Amino acid sequence: MRLLKILPALLLSMLPTLSFAQQQPLRVAIYGLEHGHIAGFLHQFPQQQDVELVGIVEADKALANRYQQEFHLDSSLFYNTLDEVVTAKHPQALLVYTPVGDHRKVIEMAAQHNLSVMVEKPLTISLDDALAIRRAARAHNIHVLVNYETTWYSSNKAVHDLISQDKFGDVRKVVVHDGHEGPKEINVQPEFLKWLTDPAKNPGALYDFGCYGADLMTWWMQGKAPISVTAVAQTDKPDIYPNVNDDATIILQYPGAQAVLMPSWNWTFSRKDSEIYGNKGYAITVGLTKLRVRYVGEKQESEVTPDPLQPPEDTSLHYLAAVMSGSLKPDGDQASLDTNVIVMQILDAARESVRTGRTVKLKPLPAN
Numbered sequence: 001m002r003l004l005k006i007l008p009a010l011l012l013s014m015l016p017t018l019s020f021a022q023q024q025p026l027r028v029a030i031y032g033l034e035h036g037h038i039a040g041f042l043h044q045f046p047q048q049q050d051v052e053l054v055g056i057v058e059a060d061k062a063l064a065n066r067y068q069q070e071f072h073l074d075s076s077l078f079y080n081t082l083d084e085v086v087t088a089k090h091p092q093a094l095l096v097y098t099p100v101g102d103h104r105k106v107i108e109m110a111a112q113h114n115l116s117v118m119v120e121k122p123l124t125i126s127l128d129d130a131l132a133i134r135r136a137a138r139a140h141n142i143h144v145l146v147n148y149e150t151t152w153y154s155s156n157k158a159v160h161d162l163i164s165q166d167k168f169g170d171v172r173k174v175v176v177h178d179g180h181e182g183p184k185e186i187n188v189q190p191e192f193l194k195w196l197t198d199p200a201k202n203p204g205a206l207y208d209f210g211c212y213g214a215d216l217m218t219w220w221m222q223g224k225a226p227i228s229v230t231a232v233a234q235t236d237k238p239d240i241y242p243n244v245n246d247d248a249t250i251i252l253q254y255p256g257a258q259a260v261l262m263p264s265w266n267w268t269f270s271r272k273d274s275e276i277y278g279n280k281g282y283a284i285t286v287g288l289t290k291l292r293v294r295y296v297g298e299k300q301e302s303e304v305t306p307d308p309l310q311p312p313e314d315t316s317l318h319y320l321a322a323v324m325s326g327s328l329k330p331d332g333d334q335a336s337l338d339t340n341v342i343v344m345q346i347l348d349a350a351r352e353s354v355r356t357g358r359t360v361k362l363k364p365l366p367a368n
Helices: 004-023 039-047 063-068 082-091 100-112 127-140 155-166 190-196 203-206 210-220 316-325 336-357
Strands: 026-031 050-057 093-095 117-119 144-147 171-179 230-236 247-256 255-263 271-278 283-288 292-295 302-304
Touching: 026 082, 026 316, 039 063, 050 082, 050 316, 082 100, 093 100, 100 117, 100 127, 117 316, 127 144, 127 336, 144 302, 144 316, 144 336, 155 210, 155 283, 155 292, 171 210, 203 210, 203 230, 203 247, 203 255, 203 336, 210 247, 210 255, 210 271, 210 336, 230 336, 247 336
Parallel strands: 026 050, 026 093, 093 117, 117 144, 171 255
Antiparallel strands: 171 271, 230 247, 247 255, 271 283, 283 292, 292 302
16 A cells, blocks of 8 residues: 555656657758768767657758768658758758858748757857847747757866856856867868868858857856957968968956957867866866866865766757757757857957957847
């Protein structure tokens, strides 16, 4: 009898977990194959169960054929236009792997079909585009999310938690290093390299890797934009990157705090790490899963391994499925549209600072 009384309560406690596991997979389509991150996505896709791939839009037949053969994809998945895949397969969301400069056009098309969208970072290449994307999202009541690799680092989540717990006191300075040896040097796909080095589609390392630090800092500062942005950018390898910068430094000034972002295609190795300094302590992120911390009164650093990220905030597809189901609100987090409009405000100001050689003071964003 005691067991019979306990069982209903136990089953009720399991309902959220059961409903999450038993939900129908989210139907998604991919738009574009020119972004090199698509390869990693397709490698990992079979390992997840929250999402069903129902179509791929790619007008370049040679590129589509290459991916079809490499990943053993059924030819019936491929379509020439968004209209075709929407009519045939009725996806619920769109994953965009086009050049960043095409994001606005694709998102506005998706909005006409009431399709929510997840794009690869950054959101776009100008604040004007970002505001237009925001208007489209609001008008059609869709989600627009931005996927950053660093969103899924438990080390960055741990920093956010420590800031929220006042472990560092007043955050005074943040230094963020992001980048690698260069896209050509690491042998990215030719179609990826082509647009990465086209200033009309990607304004160099300034945007390609400056977006990571701008995104993290906006999240860590609870959605506050900086007062001003100062930036310099240069091309250290003009023989390889004659049309875009390959190294930059961006300084964000906040009331009582400063962030220094160091995006580059000239690091001797791939890196995405940060240093956070407050008046009570500091943390240095070490890769995806570790921190080095030291607090006032301590004589040396200690290494910390944060708890692993938990579903649905551990992978981009878990996250997307949770947002689409309504179980997760993306307000103010790293992938959210509001955060990423501020990221574009920062990057636009950085580009203007590089152009003029002057500090750019930020104005409040328009309401619409």
